[in-house]
Amino acid sequence: MQMAKAGDGVIVSTPTGSTAYAAAAAPSMTPPNVPAIMITPICPHSLTFQPIVVPAGVELKITLSPEARNTAWVSLDGRKRQEIRHGDSITIATSCYPLPSICISDPVNDWFESLAQCLHWNVRKKQAHFEEEEEAAEDGGEG
Template sequence: MKVEKNSQKLKSINTAGVILKPSSPELKDEYLNIKELFENMDIKILIEINSAKMIGLNDGLTLDELCNKVDFLVSVGGDGTLLSVSRKSFKSNIPVLGINLGTLGFLTDINMDELPKFLNDLKSDNYKIDERMMVEGSVNLNKFVAFNDIVITRKSISSMIKINAKIDGKPFNSYFGDGVIISTPTGSTAYNLSVGGPIVYPLTEAFIITPVAPHSLTQRPLVMPADFEIEFKISDSQGAVVIVDGQDIYEVEQNESIKIKIASQKAKMLHRCERNFFEVLNEKLAWGN
């Protein structure tokens, strides 16, 4: 098996900050269990303020305060929770561990029954930190970062949308259909996959541009190096909607542009050394069954 090039380690493993899936007060017992497991390994637990309030606790900290006090963050929920935590803590450059209480779990690979072993491995330096490409984008005066994808789509379901695309300022395509997905390699297994886009190894640095229900059958997904800047200009008179990681939404009017480039920093994710992307694909997508 090929050895990962990245051999980063945490500077210390003394304090972790927990963020729970929103609107899930039933996670209180899971949190208390996680807290006990961590503290048994001499790792102090702090909790984010909204998560604390949700489960009836009064000792929460803001995410910024949490990032300044902990060695790593712990996202408890599913991939959506991990996406949100990674984006909101992006500027802090702090690793995130995902505990999976969801279903699919492409990003959150540690289940509750695997947590005790992982904590032992963590204390023994038997873990890895993946660095995942992030995307920076701008819509008018709004700037944002994306972990998975940016979707440009029509405002009305009754009509198609036309989007003119440029790479480094030079026109290269016009998309006419339901929209376009601009995905990171990590996000290639999300919406991109569901519309027939390619799966790309998550530690790659590349953009995946995938048309959604294109009017022309000649339109195909495109994988390109991440050192280009991409611009999408809306030709449709009704404008468009830009959706970032399925969580933030921006409206764009006719002749306005969305500019996208690789982010200056990467997201850091804590994983088991045993985690193998191709085994994950085999399990989650039931390949060979």
């Protein structure tokens, strides 16, 4: 499959990396035990280009469009930056040797608990009343 999209960038992440920078771009968060790659657009210039999930093992090739007005930069975990010029491409694939992780409890429950504790996921802060309502109540209902 080949697609050409305009935007400010793209985040390609594994489920382990999906809850950090990629989550800030508003995709779905994926549990670490799901073998997948997430492709998340950064400010796409289209309302229809949404984050997508592809199975692990798929090889992605990202190429700078010949119509691009400038070069682009690739960053790997925010550490090393490399400029991509017209005609350059990068290939991304999951490793055939996944990094094992140890979790004493159920991995899915542990993931949900981590989301709740670290990101306050699914926690709603109690909302205060509007100031106008409070002032009207203090004035005897006149507003």
